[in-house]
Amino acid sequence: MDIVSIRDLSREQIEQVLERSERMIPYARGEMSSKALDGKILATLFFEPSTRTRMSFESAMMRLGGRITDLGVPSMSSISKGESLADTIRMVEVYSDIIVIRHPREGAARLAARFSSKPVINAGDGAGQHPTQTLLDLFTIKRIKKDFDKLKVVMVGDLKYGRTVHSMAEALSSFGVELTFVAPAALQMPKETVKQVEKAGGKPKLTNRLEETIADADVLYVTRIQKERFPDLAEYQKVAGMYRVDKRLLREAKSDLIVMHPLPRVDEIDPEVDDTQHAKYFEQAFNGVPVRMALLNLVLGGEL
Amino acid sequence: MKEFKVTPIRNGTVIDHIDCGMALKVLRIIGMTDGGKVQSPVSVLMHVPSKKEGWKDVVKVEDRELDPKEVDKIALIAPKATINIIRDFNVAEKYSVRMPERVVGKARCSNPNCITNQSEPVEPEFVVESKDPPVLRCVYCDRQLDDIAGNLL
Structure with a gap:
């Protein structure tokens, strides 16, 4: 196998x-x-x-x-x-x-x-x-949230080139999760993946504004904007640092929101978040x- | 008297019911673009009314019957095409092209970073997700093949 x-x-x-x-x-x-x-x-x-x-x-x-x-x-x-x-x-x-x-x-x-x-x-x-990253991400959510059904998962960052987010989105939608994809237009989830998610029964929301999605999220899945996948450095510089998860953003969040990240992170999650109850990325690792x-x-x- | 835009051929192949606009790509498959390979007249009709539905292209190749490899490639870009083998002005054989379940070694993957575009000892291979319109997915990198006609081998 x-x-x-x-x-x-x-x-x-x-x-x-x-x-x-x-x-x-x-x-x-x-x-x-x-x-x-x-x-x-x-x-x-x-x-x-x-x-x-x-x-x-x-x-x-x-x-x-x-x-x-x-x-x-x-x-x-x-x-x-x-x-x-x-x-x-x-x-x-x-x-x-x-x-x-x-x-x-x-x-x-x-x-x-x-x-x-x-x-x-x-x-x-x-x-x-x-696939093993997807499995450990699913395991992390399941361990903390117990059940996937009706969970609101927000994925943010490089949804175009990030290899973990595509299979993760497909798997989550088959488990009945409500998905929101947050990214600048140039890095938004590929149409093919959105179609796959819809085929699995999901109705994903697409936006570029993280602050609007944070209040009712159960899981915030953050990814790094990967410099090495950009064909063009100028395109990278335009979007790098667009989203930053810090305590100020999390003030709007539910108390049991969990923040995940496949790591390594650069500056998309402020280290001040590390000792809040939201931070689950080291447990995830x-x-x-x-x-x-x-x-x-x-x-x-x-x-x- | 009925007016023919293109006269009937004595011997050869008529490729009928080609999707509109694809005739020139069919010519490439049958080797028209490699100068010298074709020794007899080839006629092309583009955008002519089809009795089946709407419009179609037709290609007539004189003094030549297509080999199965060429027919398989035509299926990838013109899935409704029919092949008529003409002998002495009569249709000796007629069949539709068939889209297989898997396409092996007939097109290269359009993803430049796919492992099959490196010097590995494998033929590119695709799963047919839809026959008409043709949608092929690379079994290696999992990407959908863009521009099938432009990636034929």
């Missing part, structure tokens, strides 16, 4: 992952230990920099008693000699039991899955999919471990 896109999982499977993730929490915290994946090897292939995703996958594998082999820095390996991704995958699959890949090109994980007989998990392909444990365990058939 490969996990390339969130659409590879049925709603039942997503619920199963969320349920199992909950059970993984004491193991993820190191309060209990497990040998569920003893003897298994995870290969990590990160062709693009990553901190949280990489470390939480490694931590998840080790908490389950498994081991890790790493491709290393692409410029130091055979990739720099012009080896195709297909050949790299054929090599890596014989050294490991499961492959986690992040790559700057869209479709790289699907290609890897086709060339590998071992399971492949997509840890982000260019501006494409990042921790949740990457139990969710990835649940996935690795599910895909590799570990007993826990």
